[in-house]
Amino acid sequence: MVVLRNGKQPGKANDQETGNATARLNLKRNELHDPANKETVDPTSGLPAGGSAEVGNSTTEGNHSKQADAKKTKLDASETKKRRMPGHKKRDEGNATSMNQAPEENESKDQNSSSEPQVSRKRTRKDLEFEWDRSQLRNPRPTPERVLLPRRPEHELTEEEKDLFNGPPPKRPRAKGRLNAYEKDQMFREGAKRNIAHNFHELYICFDKGPTGSPTYDEGGFQLDFRKVANWMKPQSYNKQAMVNGMDRALKRAQEEKSRMAAAFFEGGQAPEDGGGLATFDLLKDKVSKDLDIAWHKVTPAKVEEWAKKGVPKENPRDYVTSTLTAEERRRFLSMNSGSSLK
Helix, strand or coil: CCCCCCCCCCCCCCHHHHHHHHHHHHHHHHHHHCHHHCCCECCCCCCECCCCHHHHHHHHHHHHHHHHHHHHHHHHHHHHHHHCCHHHHHHHHHHHHHHHHHHHHHHHHHHHHHHCCCCCCCCCHHHCECCCCHHHCCCCCCCCCCCCCCECCHHHCCHHHHHHHECCCCCCCCCCCCCCHHHHHHHHHHHHHHECCCCCHHHHHHHHHCCCCCCCECCCCCECCHHHHHHHHCCCCCCHHHHHHHHHHHHHHHHHHHHHHHHHHEHHHCCCCCCCCHHHHHHHHHHHHHHHCCCHHHCCHHHHHHHHHCCCCCECHHHHCHHHCCHHHHHHHHHHHCCHHHC
8 A cells, every 4th residue: 555745545635625725716716706796887987986087087197198208208318319429419500500690691681782782774964954043043034045954064063973974985996005186086076975964065966966967955955056066076277376366356356246235235335334244245145135035145236236126225234243143143154155156
């Protein structure tokens, strides 16, 4: 007969221990299948019966918060790791620099665009034209036969204004070598034609148009006579004696004309004793031209005598003294005398 180590015979189990084990196993099975021991679940909320929704929500929010914190921590760690890399650091610095420079570049572009000189329009005679101050003239009536407004002469312009009206410089006839007199004269003429403020601008324009060309008006606004301009353009040969004789004849002729005009215009037939200079006869011619409605430069002794025959009262010589002229009258007569022999 075999005896086990615990002193028991095989085939004969310990009835007490077997019964205890069987009882415990049955108890566990009963607890699992007993409906009373199961938790009652609310079908609407998905929570155990008697439980609070706030507890469930707080638990869910807590889980989400923990997950977000974990993701943020992981991203921060990744970003820190990237910034430790040399290339990434330089790229960040470059991006920051470019972002700072962008507004500065826009500002500089705006400043450059505002500081860039505007392209000036082409200047014309109208930019030089003006009208006399009629309140400063003793005879403010319109000037007969004046077609255009007078323009400012070149000597009244500043250097900046001269640059505005001066056209491109004329081209040299030849690139190298000294120019002869003819070539210099051609360059001078071309430069005068391109500069609308030049004193001889209208003369060269009139000469180029020819006898059948359109009318050309001088600095004072009067039409130029092509025949007189063409004769002025011809080269003249003078010697000293010829010049002296010519001046003597001109002075004698001018004195005779003044005497005739004074006799027909002034009371007593005499010009003012004091100050009866050139300006006195400029005032005389201005009145006669407006009374007869003819151009100022066309007033001759014969026209003054014609004026006197109309029965117009003669003028007091004291009213025509040179000292009575205003600054505007002096400037006006200077302009009208300029080139009067070519009108």
